[in-house]
Amino acid sequence: xxxSAKQVNELRKTTGAGMMDCKKALVExxxxxxxxxxxxxxxxQKVSAKRADRETSEGVVVAKNNADNSKVVMLALTCETDFVxxxxxxxxxxxxxxxxxxAGGADSAEAVLALELNGQAISxxxxxxxxxxxxxxxxxxxxxxxxxxxxxxxxxxxxxxxxVALENVGDADFETAGKDVGMQVxxxxxxxxxxxxxxAEVVEQEMRIGKEKALAEGKPxxxxxxxxxxxxxxxxxxxxxxxxxxxxxxxxxxxxxLNSLNKGMTVTKFVRVSI
Numbered sequence: 001x002x003x004s005a006k007q008v009n010e011l012r013k014t015t016g017a018g019m020m021d022c023k024k025a026l027v028e029x030x031x032x033x034x035x036x037x038x039x040x041x042x043x044x045q046k047v048s049a050k051r052a053d054r055e056t057s058e059g060v061v062v063a064k065n066n067a068d069n070s071k072v073v074m075l076a077l078t079c080e081t082d083f084v085x086x087x088x089x090x091x092x093x094x095x096x097x098x099x100x101x102x103a104g105g106a107d108s109a110e111a112v113l114a115l116e117l118n119g120q121a122i123s124x125x126x127x128x129x130x131x132x133x134x135x136x137x138x139x140x141x142x143x144x145x146x147x148x149x150x151x152x153x154x155x156x157x158x159x160x161x162x163x164v165a166l167e168n169v170g171d172a173d174f175e176t177a178g179k180d181v182g183m184q185v186x187x188x189x190x191x192x193x194x195x196x197x198x199x200a201e202v203v204e205q206e207m208r209i210g211k212e213k214a215l216a217e218g219k220p221x222x223x224x225x226x227x228x229x230x231x232x233x234x235x236x237x238x239x240x241x242x243x244x245x246x247x248x249x250x251x252x253x254x255x256x257x258l259n260s261l262n263k264g265m266t267v268t269k270f271v272r273v274s275i
């Protein structure tokens with residue numbers, strides 16, 4: 001049957017699919033609008049299955065605070081190419097999914113996919129978008145960080161986000177402090193909050209490396225343990241958040257910077273999400 005340009009355009013506006021895809025769907029559906037939408041959905045599902053083994057190494061990280069800033073929800077939506085990641089519609093999709101996740105009280109990526117967005121399961125919304133753009137899309141990371149006050153920092157390219165939980169904030173500007181510490185985490189990528197949170201196996205490995213290096217340099221065995229301990233402490237300083245030199249003022253540590261804003265102010269948790 002003959003399909004008019006008006007029908008094709010209406011279906012394109014409704015689904016966001018390409019003109020030719022819409023025309024083919026309408027022809028196959030014999031002009032039935034709802035059936036054509038279903039055909040396009042199935043096309044999206046086929047594309048999704050076909051691209052299941054593709055790597056989604058591009059995308060965006062988005063974050064949202066709750067009303068009293070005691071919680072930040074952070075989500076990474078990934079795709080295959082930077083071109084798609086920079087598209088306004090893709091960024092909007094990420095934020096729409098995040099809003100639905102917050103409103104629905106999701107606590108995992110799987111729970112996010114089961115929620116509805118505009119009356120449709122988010123998993124189906126993603127499948128439809130895969131059909132539209134021809135790239136694999138995934139909710140790659142979903143993280144919740146809670147604390148006395150929590151701030152989020154999203155790097156300019158939207159490929160990296162950090163959530164920082166603070167305590168003993170007092171009257172200090174927690175948003176500025178959180179952003180500063182978030183930038184620190186983004187730039188320096190600490191492995192832990194402090195030395196007590198460094199995994200035991202990492203401590204053992206660094207001590208072993210320190211001892212082997214000291215012996216290789218011909219140091220007396222009697223002081224090898226002391227030398228290795230000194231190297232371990234240097235490792236803690238360089239790789240744990242609170243002990244690191246503050247990137248905005250290397251004369252103080254992150255711990256001292258926070259304490260200068262309000263006595264006892266510190267970080268209780270941080271999460272770094274990177275595409």
